[in-house]
Amino acid sequence: MQAIILAAGMGRRLKKLTEHQPKCMVSVNEVPMIERMLKQLEHYHLNRIILVTGHEGEQLQSFVGSLSLHTPVTFIDNPVYQTTNNIYSLYLAKDYLLQDDTLLLESDLIFEQEVLTQIIRDPYPNLALVAHFESWMDGTVVLLDEQDNIMKFLTRKDFRFEDIHSYYKTVNIYKFSQNFSATHYVPFLEAYSKALGNNEYYEQVLKVISLLDDHDLKASRLENWFWYEIDDEQDLDIAESIFTDSQSRLTRLSSRYGGYWRYPGLLDFCYLVNPYFPNSRLMGEIKASFEALCTSYPSGLDINNLLAAKSLGLNKDNVLTGNGAAELIKPLIRSFSNAVGVIKPSFEEYGNCARFPVPFMVSTPDFTYTAKDLMEFYKDQELDALVLVNPENPTGCYMKRSEVLSLASYCMEKQAFLILDESFLDFSSAEEAPSLMTQETLEEYPNLVLIKSISKSYGVPGLRLGILACSDQAVLRLVRQELPIWNINSLAEYFLQIFEKYQSDYKEALKKFKVTRKKMFEELCSIRQLKLYPSEANFILCEITDGCSASQIAELLLNRYNILVKDLSHKPGMEGREFIRVAVRTESDNQRLADALKHILR
Template identity: 85%
Template sequence: MQAIILAAGMGRRLKKLTENQPKCMISVNGIPMIQRMLKQLDHCHLNRIIIVTGHKGEELQSFVSSLPLSTPVTYIDNPVYKTTNNIYSLFLAKDQLLMDDTILLESDLIFEQEVLTQIISDPYPNLALVAPFESWMDGTVVLLDKQDNIMKFLTRKDFRFEDIHSYYKTVNIYKFSRSFSSTHYVPFLEAYSKALGNNEYYEQVLKVISLLDDHDLKATRLENGFWYEIDDEQDLDIAESIFTDSQSRLSRLSKRFGGYWRYPGLLDFCYLVNPYFPNSRFMGEIKASFEALTTSYPSGLDVNNLLAAKSLGLEKNQILTGNGAAELIKPLIRSFNNAVGVLKPSFEEYGSCSQHAVYFSVTTPDYTYTAQDIMDFYKDKELEALVLVNPDNPTGNYIPKKDVLSLAQYCKERNITLILDESFIDFSFAEESPSLMSQEILDEYRNLVLIKSISKSYGVPGLRLGLLACSDPEVIRRVRKELPIWNINSLAEYFLQIFEKYRRDYQEALEHFKSTREKLFRSLQSIRQLKLYPSQANFIMCEITDGCSATQIAELLLNRYNILVKDLSHKPGMEGREFIRIAVRTEEDNERLADALKHILR
């Protein structure tokens, strides 16, 4: 068996990175892609490796000749690489295709060894390696039957985004037997090039062959190992966070703060959302209006404040909408010139935004605290504002409504603004109607500012929608002056517009969530190395008690099982103990996480 690598392209989308070197010599974490690929192929004991060069071909040959490879490497030059596409590069290697069974690869791929091993070890002679199609992918897409026969290579005309669950993306690694190349691929390659020219892709030939009754080409679905195709700088950035050493991967991925849909198969137990809302009917309504929403300006801040007030039953001049709660938190906290009381551990955004934070460090072994504890700590301290997240993040600590009202009264008597973050309150079932988000309470406590992240409880973090409510017009004025006229997008506005119709669905989703959280708690509780902390939020905080570090557990979950959890070992206020925070997802996902933890900790 031999390998043919197509490496003639210019890689224009990588801009300056490919001005003076071939695309395949771009480094991912310090290792050129071609070096990594050749080393992996060298492990496969092939008869030869053929590289079709073009752009900066001499530099590529010089570099490859310096590598310690045991497999012979030969080259074919594509002198017209600027005006042709990869169909011509493969056409130039047609004689080599007829010499041996071939693994065909594109040089802008990066993958783990298991990816290559799977297609080589598969006994079927003619294969396209494929992976489930993801919405961010581009390139060749196929339809398969239950026996993995390739039914169709889809064109742009055939492609329907509503059907992507049934699509597979080619990984751009193929295996052709010498016989297949002789009877099918090379004859069709020659005919296609002659009839339609050389500025095409070699997959077009496979598309034609797939129409034959006896085309003899199957797919093998990728089972293990990561892969990525690098076409632009964003691809390179993502590839560097995937193909790094196991110790760095967790840190690099965590610092991205989202965007994980571009990481194939990643299960995100780090970021916190509602797994059961919006439901399919709600999403269907948004999809039906997507074109109008994306091609229209959203309304200004006044209109969106009105929509939010209507949804919450509040006065329109007492509420502000934000591009996520973070957009509201920063100007709110920075509007205070004097000390702001902040709990630790808790959501760090409040402390980091404050110029004069006075921290109440929770020191109880289980990180529980009461409203009275807060009042006792701050009784002899001068504060302009006090922040409480209830239920708290990451501990899940919950203070009953009557006690929060006592804290509001305490602050009122001392002319302190109480900032109450209720982003997780909808997940609490400790009492009926735990929220303070009501017109009556806001009117009584003008010193109360309520913050709510719509992302977490309503399951729409991509819309970036947050709310602030307060009956003090001065607070509203100070925050509002920092907000632009258009601060939320049309999709977020439409969400506010139609939510009222789905209020009952939302309550049903919360009930479903409650049973799912309880089931996950019981499942994790059976792992003797974990100590669980009761939570009224959509996550569970776990302490590792057997000597393993939280970072080790988080790294193992990510590197072995492609599961991301929150490592709390560096969280202010939690130093010296080992905690992870686990989001509550669907029962199927939760089961997968629990099984992974059991295998790691057994």
């Protein structure tokens, strides 16, 4: 077997990175793509590698010549690479297709070694390597039957986004037998090039061949191994976060703070949402209005405050909407020029934003504390505000409503604000009606500032919605002056407009969630190396007790099982012990996590 690598293109979308070098010499984590690919091909003892060059071809040839390769490399120059596409590059190598079984690759790919092993060891002689189509992908898309026959190469006219669950994207790695090249591919390649010119793609030839009754081309579905096609700088950034050592991969993915739809198969147990809401009916309503929403300006802040207040049963003059709770937290906390009491461990954004944070360090082994503990600690300190996240993040600890009210009264006596974050409160089953987000409570406690992340509780983190509620107009003015007129988009506004009529569905989703959390807690409790802490939130805190580090567990989960969890080994207030935090997802996802942890810790 031989390999043909197409490497003539200019890679314009990579801008300055390809201005003076071939696209395939762009480095991913300091290793040029072509070097990585050639060394991977070395494992299979190929008869030769044919490399079709073009842009900066002499530089590429010199670089490849400097590598210590055992497989002979033959170069073919495409002198008209600027005006042709890859069909002409392959046309130049057509004589080689007739001489041996061929592995055909594009040079802007990066992949795990097992990707090549899968297609080479597959006994079927003529294969296109394919992967499940993801919404962000671009390029050649095919339909398969149950026997992995390629039924159709889709054109843009055929493509329907509502059907993408059945689509497969070609990975741009193919295997052709010498006979297939002689009887099918090369004759059609020659005819196609003569009839339609050379400014086309070689997949067009495969599309024509697939229309034959005896085309003899199947697909090999790539399910478990990583690959990436690098066309622009964002692709390069993502590839560098995937194809790195295990520790760096965890660090890089965690520091992205989301956008994980670009990582096929990644199961996110790190970021916290509602797994059972929104339901399909609500999503269908948003989809039905999607075009109008995308092409229309959202309303200004006043209108969105009105929408949020209406849904929450509050006075519109007591509410601010934010682009996520984070947009409201920073100006709120920064408005206090003196000390702000914060709890550790807790959600760190409050302490990070405070000019003078005064931390209450939770000292109990199970991270529980009471309102009385906080009052005693801060009794001799002057505070502008005290922050309480209830239930607490990341411990899941819950403080009863009566205790929170006593803390509000205590803060009022100290002429301080109580900032109460109820982002996870809807997930609690500790007592009926635990929330303080009522108009009556806000009026009774003018020093109470409530924060709620709609994104977390209602399962729409992509919409970025948060609420601040307070009856003190001075506080609201200070925060509002930091917000733009249009701080949330039309999709988020529409969600505020319609979600009130789905409240009964939301309550049912919360009931289902609480059952799922209980099952997950019991399943994880069966793992003897884990100590679990009861949670009233949509996550569970797990302590690792057998000597393994949280970082080790998080790395193994990510690199072996493609599962991302929160490593808390460096979180202030949790030093010296090993903790991970895991979100509560659907029962099937939770079982997948539990099985992975059992394998790692057995």
